[in-house]
Amino acid sequence: MPSSRRSFLAGSAAAVLGGALAAPASAQQMVRGVFANGDRPLIAFPQKRPLMVLTPRPPQLETPFAVFDQGAFTPNDAFFVRWHLAEIPAGIDAATHRIRVSGAVGKPFTLSMADLQRMPAVEIAAVNQCSGNSRGFFEPRPAGGQWQDGAMGNALWRGVRLKDVLDRAGLAAGAKQVQFNGLDKPTLPGTPDFLKSLDVDVARGDDVIVAYAMNGKPLPLLNGFPVRLVVPGWYSTYWVKMLSDITVLDHVDDQFWMKTAYRIPDTPNHSVAPTEGGFATIPINRMVVRSFVTNIADGASLKAGRTAVRGIAFDGGSGIESVEVSSDGGTTWTPAALETDYGKYSFRRWNAAVNLDAGKTYVLACRAFGNDGGAQTATPIWNPGGYMRNVIQQYKVSVA
Amino acid sequence: MKIIAFAAFAALVPLVAAGATPSKVSVTMPGDLSFAFKPGPGSQAATTYCLICHSSAYVSTQPPLDRAHWDAEVTKMRKAFGATIPDKDAAEIVDYLTASYGKAP
Known part of the structure; x- marks a missing residue:
């Protein structure tokens, strides 16, 4: 079987010859795979710089990892993209966009973007990470979006508290969950529309917002223009894009995207053996703590001497308590210095240094701890969905 | 085969880039619907x-x-x-995916 890389290269060259590409996809515009079938063409979608294309329709676009070394915030045009359904409006008029608030409420009403702008605004820095970020590293490999580590980003979100919206409608006595819908639609009538729900107490949390700005600008269309839900600390499956409906339920949501999809084993670390079955599951929810080195890639060749190691860390909203680095594969650890704190849901940048001797190889590693005591796993977890990976990252380097 | 597949792949960019394009146009991508799969028995059912x-x-x-x-x-x-997907085509698609994108059990 030919390698996928060769297929992609051949295809790209052919497309250029055919004149079909607006921007030629040369061999250089390809991110090499770090697992089988992992090569990704870099293509610019609307309002985006060239990103790693997993799938064009519905679009799944990954942020090249080097972007995360450039700052605590991820630029809008580099922010990852993931849609479930193919019928995504290509044109939206924010002036006519409405959010319908209905269901188990005292007073259903409709919100325009102008209505939102008139409500008290809040800003919050928060990491948006796909549940299946890093799925491609699971072994054995589950089916699903084959992400490397770039299905995440950190932005400063501006909007209004969902709580304020819900309070305006007034929750009915029996309200159990709040369900969210966006403008995206399935192609086939039999495909479940993409709906996600939060328990009322989560939905009414101070930090859950209906966001109309991202890093000080309107959201890119592919990130949910004109307005999306932001659920800091929670995986992005709940961050419904192009938000159009907020429906209060008097029952626990039992439709496909809550009852069947995005479920995790109700086991320690949400991990099971690949052969295991019959375990209970729960809806995925809060993120687990992770950290990454951003200035050194696995397999890098480095110069001898004192060497800077820097990176990012984040968790599900307790905030980063500490980060440590190792140059011996995790046998011994030294503390890293934490940089500016943009809030407990943000990427936290960190800095450290290690001594490297010429002619040797090293296994660098980093690990973060949350203020809630959360820690990364020493060995990878496994679950059928390929969710919630947070193993301690290792980077093999050789020193000249 | 590859030429057509990748020309179609790339065609998404200008279609979506035109912001005013109606949603149906941006996501239908007729060029994307042909010959994108590897050739082989069952590829037509997969394409369909x-x-x-x-x-x-x-x-x-x-x-x-x-x-x-x-x-x-x-x-x-x-x-x-x-x-x-009718039963017969579904079985054909499973055979095709296993042969073209699969591995032995």
């Missing part, structure tokens, strides 16, 4: 049914999966996602 909802990259970027996994995927598309 799979590409209605998603690009062939949803298949080609997967790790090599064995027959049981491809069968589970096709079943999921029919049962959970409402794909209206």
Whole structure:
């Protein structure tokens, strides 16, 4: 079987010859795979710089990892993209966009973007990470979006508290969950529309917002223009894009995207053996703590001497308590210095240094701890969905 | 084959880039619906049914999966996602995916 890389290269060259590409996809515009079938063409979608294309329709676009070394915030045009359904409006008029608030409420009403702008605004820095970020590293490999580590980003979100919206409608006595819908639609009538729900107490949390700005600008269309839900600390499956409906339920949501999809084993670390079955599951929810080195890639060749190691860390909203680095594969650890704190849901940048001797190889590693005591796993977890990976990252380097 | 597949792949960019383009145009991508899968017995059935909802990259970027996994995927598309694939074509698609994008069990 030919390698996928060769297929992609051949295809790209052919497309250029055919004149079909607006921007030629040369061999250089390809991110090499770090697992089988992992090569990704870099293509610019609307309002985006060239990103790693997993799938064009519905679009799944990954942020090249080097972007995360450039700052605590991820630029809008580099922010990852993931849609479930193919019928995504290509044109939206924010002036006519409405959010319908209905269901188990005292007073259903409709919100325009102008209505939102008139409500008290809040800003919050928060990491948006796909549940299946890093799925491609699971072994054995589950089916699903084959992400490397770039299905995440950190932005400063501006909007209004969902709580304020819900309070305006007034929750009915029996309200159990709040369900969210966006403008995206399935192609086939039999495909479940993409709906996600939060328990009322989560939905009414101070930090859950209906966001109309991202890093000080309107959201890119592919990130949910004109307005999306932001659920800091929670995986992005709940961050419904192009938000159009907020429906209060008097029952626990039992439709496909809550009852069947995005479920995790109700086991320690949400991990099971690949052969295991019959375990209970729960809806995925809060993120687990992770950290990454951003200035050194696995397999890098480095110069001898004192060497800077820097990176990012984040968790599900307790905030980063500490980060440590190792140059011996995790046998011994030294503390890293934490940089500016943009809030407990943000990427936290960190800095450290290690001594490297010429002619040797090293296994660098980093690990973060949350203020809630959360820690990364020493060995990878496994679950059928390929969710919630947070193993301690290792980077093999050789020193000249 | 590859030429057509990748020309179609790239065609998404200008279509979506035109912001005022109606949603139906931006997501239908007629060029994307032909010849995007590897050639082989069953590729026509895969083209007919799979590409209605998603690009062939949803298949080609997967790790090599064995027959049981491809069968589970096709079943999921029919049962959970409402794909209206007749039994005969579904069986053909499973054979095709296993042969073209799979591995031995």
